[in-house]
Amino acid sequence: MLKNKTRILVTHGIQYLAKADQIIVMKNGKISEIGSYNQLIEEKGEFSKLISEFSLKQAEEEELTEISEKEIIEVYLIVKSLINSYF
Numbered sequence: 001m002l003k004n005k006t007r008i009l010v011t012h013g014i015q016y017l018a019k020a021d022q023i024i025v026m027k028n029g030k031i032s033e034i035g036s037y038n039q040l041i042e043e044k045g046e047f048s049k050l051i052s053e054f055s056l057k058q059a060e061e062e063e064l065t066e067i068s069e070k071e072i073i074e075v076y077l078i079v080k081s082l083i084n085s086y087f
Helices: 014-019 039-044 046-086
Strands: 024-026 030-035
Touching: 014 046, 024 039, 024 046, 030 039, 030 046, 039 046
Parallel strands: none
Antiparallel strands: 024 030
């Protein structure tokens, strides 16, 4: 049904942008950049900065998650050890 139709996606979901054919970036209500994901990354403009910041933030969040998982495992092992020594 939508095969030959243009679809416009308005999103703040940066993770979807790499799949778009064309991206229109707006700043202060005006178009600041137009192009494919790769073109906009290569131009090193506002879009590229936004993606870099998003990627950095995502990496930091993943690192915190990994640390949290390690801490949970350590606490589990300590509690398990205490229970085993009690019984």
